[in-house]
Amino acid sequence: MSNESIKTIHEFDLNLICEFFLNTERQGPGNSEVTLKALSFIDNLTDDSLIADIGCGTGGQTMVLAEHTPGYITCFDIFPAFIDRLNENATKLNLQDKVKGIVRSMDNLPFQNDALDLIWCEGAIYNIGFERGLTEWRKFLKTGGYIAVTESSWLTEKRPSEIEQYCLPHFPEMDTIAGKIMRIQKAGYLPVATFVLPSVCWTDHYFTPMVNSQKMFLEKYAGNKTAEEFVALQNFDAEMYSKYKEFYGYVFFIAKKLNND
Template sequence: MEDEQKSITDLIIETHEGLERQGPGSPEMTIKALSFLDNLDEISRVMDLGCGTGGQTRVLAKKITGKITGVDQFPGFIKAFNDNAKKSNLQERVTGVVGSMENLFFQKEEVDLIWSEGAIDNIGFEKGLNYWNGFLKKNGHVVVTCPSWFTDERPAEIEKFWADAGSKLDTIGHNISILQKSGYSFVAAFALPENCWTDNYFIPRETAEKALLEKYTGNKTVAAYIEDEKFEVALYSKYKQYYGYVFYIGKKV
């Protein structure tokens, strides 16, 4: 295994496809966000964009009665998503499809709820909210988590880290204003607590990384990838008062 060539994308998929989540979050916070919505029933159409292996989708599916379609770009995640739905006996109402969040296959104004945890920043908060708005029915909801700044000023090291990762973070106030300019009325916003990062994401990821390191002993790409992931964890510990994931909930006007 030592010399096997692996891309960073391969390593991200291999580390994450067996995990409950692929980013920070928790069942409690998914349920808290859902508590702000009042107009769902068994004919509601729900989309979970950037669904990963569907940890949050299954939490949603146990709380609501409508059908949920998960969309993710990685076939390995969608295979795990559909296997997990079957194991939870949710396969009649929960289906994962490989696709792009930027090129959706739904009809215009077909959807009651667009859910997306930890994924919208891959295409940009404003771009995602504007594009997804067209697929929602009037009074339909958008519920997303997005990494956001908690302060107006930040240390240069953490700003550089997120810029290098290709994510443009904004403050919560700025993001609420974007939501309001993108065809939604503001419903709620709240930050995820620290255990969503640590207990629910970093700790299970570290276990998966340890197994990866053993499987690819001596592989320099794998070792460098895991060092980068450790750096992310160290930076979170150092700078967590400056940033975090925030749930934003809007209702289409």
């Protein structure tokens, strides 16, 4: 299979994407350990702190945050089924008083300026754009508030053309870690910490659990070309990562808003 024959995820129906990922704990690379590592760089949170988890999916990372930090977390995703599952999981874990999921787009958040102590976004900021998200969300943070996001980034200055041609249609703002840090500073933040997600976040916590979802999905949509193409995209994504993981990966960026302009 070639790059030319693979669609990007943006070319598929949103309902199809939602149904496929509904029964996965995480909708992108990550795990509890990296969520907690990123959280360790954030201080001054109290029981009164307000936290937004943007593009939360079904809330795999949200539950980790809720169990290990004070404050109240409001979660946003455009898929109602994801939010329903998140709220169900919060209730099962007795976290319903700390977590609330709301169906809402990340470009239309319901906060006043200077309202939030922390903005969290694992694997989703690319949907609005890295620079745009940093810039537009900044006004919601208090002075001294934090933003923590994961973003697909180049790990080397040079890389094979095959992986460039594959990644750029999916992530048009792909850049090196240094380039991303420059954009963070340009948007008005002080970079606090940066680290690359380990490969197990992709293999053990994303691609491997996806196998059962693919099987159920293809059984339900047997003979459906669109469903087959969507699964093919996930498999090709895994193939590309296995082949080129030394050149790219998800990176956690933690930054702090220092003042209001």
